[in-house]
Amino acid sequence: MSMYTLLVNNNHYEVDVEPDTPLLWVLRDHIKLKGTKYGCGIAMCGACTVHIDGEAARSCSLPVSSLARKRITTIEGLSPDGDHPVQQAWVEEDVAQCGYCQGGQIMSAASFLKTNPMPSVDEIRMAMSGNICRCASYNRIEKAVVLAAQKLKQQ
């Protein structure tokens, strides 16, 4: 076991874990932030998506030892009051069915819109194809990303 200091959602956390422990399990089991989900453990489903220094990353495949001095953002920290334009768009489009994958979807979308603030529908479909939604809410995710882009533009 080793001690690591992590900066998560602007808070410092000290955790005593094995160096190969993925960020996903540090967040869920040690820091008790449950919004980041386990889906596959091999970076294929996107349920565990977080931001590292503002960029989307699959937390299930990031060992804690690689995160020194990185700024980690989870779905809980995306906005102070759950009012990030992507979150608002998700509620307005009634995207969620079971809801399990949606935190990861939102984190992917928020990061994507930072790099491409005015994406085409095809670009959205490609950018979001790393996130699986088993309820198949894909049509609404697509619409919500378009809506979120409009909201971000207005800000």
Add this chain to the structure above:
Amino acid sequence: MKKKIDRRGFLKVSALSAGGMLIGFNLFSSCKNSAKLPDDISKLNYKDFNAYIQIAPSGAVTIYAPNPEIGQGVKTSLPMLIAEELCVSWDSVLVKQANLDEAYYRQMSVGSTSILMGWLPLREVGATARQMLVNAAAQQAGVAPSKCTIKEGIITCDGNISIGIGEVVEEAAKLEIPTDVKLKDAKDFTIIGRNIKNVDANNIVTGKPLFGLDYEYDGKKIACMMRAPFGYKLKSFDATEALALQGVVDAFSFMQNSIAVVAEDTFTAMKAIKLIKPVWEATKRAADSEKENVKIKSLLQDSKYDLIQSTGNVDKAFASAEATIEQVYETPYLPHSCMEPMNFFAHVTDDWIKLAGPIQTPQNALNRVANALKRDKKDITLELTRIGGGFGRRLFGNYAPEAAIISHKSKYPIQLVYSREEDMMGGIYRPAISYKVSGAIKSNQVSAYKLRQVGSTSLKGRFANRFPTGAIPNVRLESIRNKSSITTGAWRAPISNVYAFAEQCFLDEVAFKLKKDPIAFHLELIEKAKKSDNEHLVYEPERMEGVIKLLAKKANWGNQSEGVYQGFSQYFSHETYAAEVAEVELRNGIPVITRVICAIDCGLVVNPLGAKNQVVGGIIDGIGHAMYSDFCIKDGRPTVTNFDRYRLIRMNETPQVECHFVQSNLAPSGLGEPSLPPAGAAVANAIFAATGVRITKQPFIKNKEVFG
């Protein structure tokens, strides 16, 4: 509509000590005479009542929703029924998930039945409470209740005195329960039929801990497990390396053929289970899906079968046919792949057992734990969490007794967590099923229809007398069970999900052979069904005709733009009628599914927004699994165990789906499943229209002629 029901029987009302009114009710049975409501909201029990409504002095209404939410929206749509009759504004309603205790009757989400079963009882509860509030307000204003109206939680007496429901809750709670209340007319609905968003939307988008895997408990350890391959036994195992890992507290075998490790945290438990060295021993039942396919093929020709339905004289019609058509359709075993892997919490002590987690059949889970540990059901409590996808998998709660046994053996409160690999390997799969469908043609009409199912499940009687019975004079349905050690169970729209693929691809092929337009051919068949004197038909041909006609109009059937190829399919299940047109375009010669248009008749649509979400999701789910999901079992183990090699549909492969509802005031039927069954056939038929190739085997993507 006036209904006389003894409402005293199934609901009770009392005042809460902190103020406000509490209504407790049983949905499908009467309350016991001795049943008493608690006077404190924190002491709700579900022994005597299976759901509650609390009305606070502020006028706020809290409904403790009785059905587990698996993403199908009942946590929204069922409370809408109560709120509608209560005549309150939806904004003043808060919905909370009720927990399970013993004697909680039919608390499960299965077979798209929640809305069908709740339609009248929930409205009656709401109407009764509304009448009591109105009676109390009338008393206070000194007018007759008939002079009072109620709207959005405000009671207006004699046209000028306004009283909020919160102001009269305490008085209302003391009144006698009226036995003759009036339900609202459909034309007066203000909540039913409105687009109401998912009640948990804000919690979901902010990452609140709602799901089973998010469950926290002091001193909780994590357990991971492995089980013998299908048809194998556990001979021995070596846990030395696993136990040497820091944080691992126990490792043992249980339930004969499974091994568990218990650790301080999830990552350690997942690491440790991989370090276990088991020795499996093959039995005669060692499973291999390729070998099963060979057996299934021979059973398709076997002379012995179970007869599910026989109408007319099929053999005679085939003997006198001018032509016959026969086709075989094949579908593989499929895992459910819920995004939240199976998991369950259990704390087994000498005095009590606490269970918590995501399950569609809580009562059954509780019974299984009681049986497994030989304990009194009274000592067991079960807390429900939100469920990260069901699709049928969480009806089969084997993970609940597994968790309880691991807790019992290790003496720790534990949460059993399946890794994705364990979830996919230890599945309760959709059965692998093949169909042989044959048709006899005489005078350019179908004179007989014969369908044989062979699979690791039986074709049940409820499939009898569905379409095309009534439309074709001679029909025979046959079933042969292929015995297998591979565990199977319900998978979204059980059997229908593959049965519709066979039936609707076959009828498309028949239409082509008869040189008839597929939709015109279906309407012609339905016309015959409308005139049929067969009393056993389980579907209404008129409603089937209605959805097809609506679909043909909305899809602009027969007038598609150049380069767009349409395929049609329709199917009746779960009391709901669904008809779909899939459109494909060829890109570099490969078919791409661009759009699906769907028409649905599910009676009155309670929540159009939620209903549309269900229908669209069901169609994409049906297309995704028909197109991409390939699953084989070799040496008792699936050959794919995670989403790298097991393919689920992704956003860039998803068509735009349009959904249209038939306007209806008939009692609503469910929507979690019925849009899925026709989807695969609509796509296969569109691919035929585009390429001239009949795809008869799932997953379609493996068809080299079409997809290269």
